[in-house]
Amino acid sequence: MTDKEAFSGIRVLDFSQGIAGPHSAMLLAQHGADVIKAEPITGDWGRTLGRSYGQNTAHSIAFNRGKRSIALDLTKPRGLEVAHLLMKQSDVVIEAFRPGVMAKYRLGYEDAKAANPEIIYLSINGFGSQGPDHMLPVTDAVIQAFSGLMTVARSSDGVPNRLTMIPVDVVTGLYAFQAVTTALLRKFRFGTGGYVEASLMQSAAAFQAAKIMEYHLEGGEPQPLYSPVATLRTSDGYLNVTAMREQHFGALCDVIGRPELATDPAYQGRELRIRNEAPLLAILRAEFAKRPTTYWANKLTAAGVMNAPVQTYADFLDHRQTKAVKAVDYFEHPGVSTIAIAQIPGTPPIASQDISRTRAPLIGEHTSEILADLGFSKDDVDAMLADESVALPPQ
DSSP, rough: OOOOOOTTTEEEEEOSSSSSSHHHHHHHHHTEEEEEEEEOTTGGGGGGGOOTTTTBOOOHHHTTTEEEEEETTTTTTTHHHHHHHHTTTTTTEEEEESTTTHHHHOOOOHHHHHHHHEEEEEEEEEOOOSTTTTTTOOOOHHHHHHHHHGGGGGOOTTTTOOSSSSHHHHHHHHEEEEEHHHHHHHHHHOOEEEEEEEHHHHHHHHHHHHHHHHHHHHHSSOOOOSSSSEEOOSSEEEEEEEESSSHHHHHHHHHOGGGGGGGGGGGHHHHHHHHHHHHHHHHHHHHTTTTHHHHHHHHHHHHHOOOEOOHHHHHHHHHHHHHHTOEEEEEEEEETTTEEEOTTTTSGGGSSSSSSSOOOOOOTTHHHHHHHHHHHHHHHHHHHTTTEEEEEEOO
8 A cells, every 4th residue: 555546545434334335435445545444343234145254255355355344333322422533534434324324323414514524425325315215125136126127137038037146236336436536536626525325226227328228219128239149059058149240240150151141131231130130049049059169169259250158257267368367366365265356447456455455354353443543542442342332353
């Protein structure tokens, strides 16, 4: 860590739990911010997402790297006092509770602004802070369904499917990060803070902006962007084939030994290939099923047709290109063993980073350190530990 990183000297107070808020705060930490994760004494519920490795899971590590943790009980007067002191000394506050929750603890935006007029306050929620559904609880899957995202992942029988990772949460964290980044730039230039809101619903809509626009303009389900683009079964696996332009389609026809398809009137031009996609894909499926994936991938690549075998994560991690650009690096995480960390675009190589950037904190790991920074004596800290206003890592 150096003093010339984008957010060196910026303190971020992260009250958020789960994925979206912690992701945005983690990105700030990776660019030099001092991010204090203020979590309950029992820990952020994001620590329970997936298989546990001590106090962490893969998700809690991925989205909380580089932070310091203080465990607070906001229902206790001294725990709340600490939270208020931290808020007063922070440049950015991040929270991800239902609308109104933080205000009950005098930790809402108006309270933060009164304590620090230049503060940047980020609220992440499900449906926004207004409207008839603003108090409904959400998950990533709920917003996938609500926003229409599931309709672009239909199975062959037409059933909408959930993407079995957490794309909406992750994307919300990215949008929130860019919003805070621009707010910090305004603060540096003009000395003004402000309130930023990022809902999962709005983030899912922004992520799908082009598809939503297409749906509206076309008065219904939009047509494919081009054809053929398909994932085809081979004799030993699956291969994605993308033939965007005329030369790609002609080369594809040559590769499968059906050059006559390139001049067939039914498939002349993008619009006709889209209109007649079903019979065209039937022909392609029959041909690709005859030979293994590697055979087709090599032939298509040599012919200039874009393609990619459908890989598992094991295939991706072991691939020569993944290794060549160090897209993933490996690190011994305390209490977990070796973890695979995906490189975040725009950040220094993982191997060159300070070790604190590559690991997530234990619950309350930095409680004593943070309290000392705030000016509390050892006796004060001991008293707060005794009445469970704060906590250290469980032994």
